[in-house]
Amino acid sequence: MRKVKVALPVNGYDITIGKGLAEELEKQIGEHKFSSRALLVTDSNVGKLYTEKVKESITKAGLQADVFVVPAGETSKSLETAEKIYTRAIELGLDRKSPIFALGGGVVGDLTGFVAATYMRGVPFIQLATSLLAQVDSSVGGKVAVNHRLGKNMIGAFYQPKFVLIDISCLESLPKREIYTGLGEIIKYGAIYDEDFFRYLEDNTEKIQALAESSLEHIIGRSCEIKADVVTQDEKEKGLRRILNFGHTMAHAIEKETGYLRYNHGEAVAIGMIGAANISRELGLLKDEEVQRLTALIEKLHLPTKAEGVSLEAMFESTLHDKKTVNGIVHWVLLDRIGHVSDITEAPDDVVKKCMRMVLAE
CATH class of the missing domain: 1.20.1090.10 (Dehydroquinate synthase-like - alpha domain)
Incomplete structure (x- = not known):
């Protein structure tokens, strides 16, 4: 594994890069004092490949994770989709220490991060980046946003994740x-x-x-x-x-x-x-x-x-x-x-x- 530290004065975190990071995910969850309920957000393409494996690791770490699947593609990065995720979070009773995981590429990461930044004024956010673009760009640095019909990423925030995991084996499934x-x-x-x-x-x-x-x-x-x-x-x-x-x-x-x-x-x-x-x-x-x-x-x-x-x-x-x-x-x-x-x-x-x-x- 290779680790890169984002050494911010407040809310710094590690990016872990490697192959097959299930055990690392369990370990890093265990290092944080999260509430027992969690939400895993993914899309209709990535979800079919990795949801069960990731959910198993989250469960082994002691969390109960529900899954929310959004349609794959840029059109999901919207306030309308964000509202649906807020509704699910409220229905599940997620609190201020309930982590929200983003499993996918840049759309899922940006959308999920925006929800995490604004739900209850901020809950823990974890990036599990599966596309090369997300691994080197949107999962790092804390920019989260949704699009508006008049422009891309016009509604957003700076909100850092608790940690980022980059499993390069995910790239093998990409076109x-x-x-x-x-x-x-x-x-x-x-x-x-x-x-x-x-x-x-x-x-x-x-x-x-x-x-x-x-x-x-x-x-x-x-x-x-x-x-x-x-x-x-x-x-x-x-x-x-x-x-x-x-x-x-x-x-x-x-x-x-x-x-x-x-x-x-x-x-x-x-x-x-x-x-x-x-x-x-x-x-x-x-x-x-x-x-x-x-x-x-x-x-x-x-x-x-x-x-x-x-x-x-x-x-x-x-x-x-x-x-x-x-x-x-x-x-x-x-x-x-x-x-x-x-x-x-x-x-x-x-x-x-x-x-x-x-x-x-x-």
Whole structure:
């Protein structure tokens, strides 16, 4: 097992990465003084694969867990679904020390975390991340949210889990596309923070795509370390943590304009990173060869480089409603080299539109 510590001044926690973590789950439950009733939230895809095994571990640890299954997909990340989970929690008599477990990918983690943060003003929350995207992104750092029809993650909170377990054996059941979408976020960590890690990804694409255990442990572990380091310095995104949004401003616009159906999150982020890199180049911050290097890695790991089904005007308008937009000014995360983010966060509209056009399919 590999452990990564999120060393926050208050509510710090461990991320445990390994294969077959049933005993570790029992152990970590036992280290907390939870109430005896618990709720396990999962989705209709993941639930069929892992619910019984996880529920058995929770039971062995002395808890009685009820299961709530939501339909798989982004549409479940809504206030309507959250209300249904609140109702179940109330019906079960869950109290302020009753843990709520999220078993699944980013949708389940974000939704469940939002419920845990707001039910009785906060109950214990545990992340059991099963997708590569969730393992390296949404399960770490305490951002929880649901979507609104006018924007993604517009209703949310900062709420840290008690612990995170990442069982890499879960990745064996994922379709290739789900692996690739996780790689989109992993590329981001190298691009913004660690050129050596970026180079590792360039040099080991075959091992990564073959799900070699040593490579998986390394890329998941290093991604978690980078995010933990950033979150520890800036838990509530007042400064440094904004760098984790590299590629996300365009990505959220792409997801919204395609109804959250055409692109998985990591795919949209891949396109968004190229768009942000193009803006960086146009502003004289980033060399063209660095843009090409980023684009080449994205292509090599089977991620898209252009968005279909999105118009330039709709995409531009959507960025104005992004959470990172303040007083009508979009705060762009830009690069000055691979592995390092520039401090400049504003860009002229004509430059933004030019670079958006570059990543839209004709």
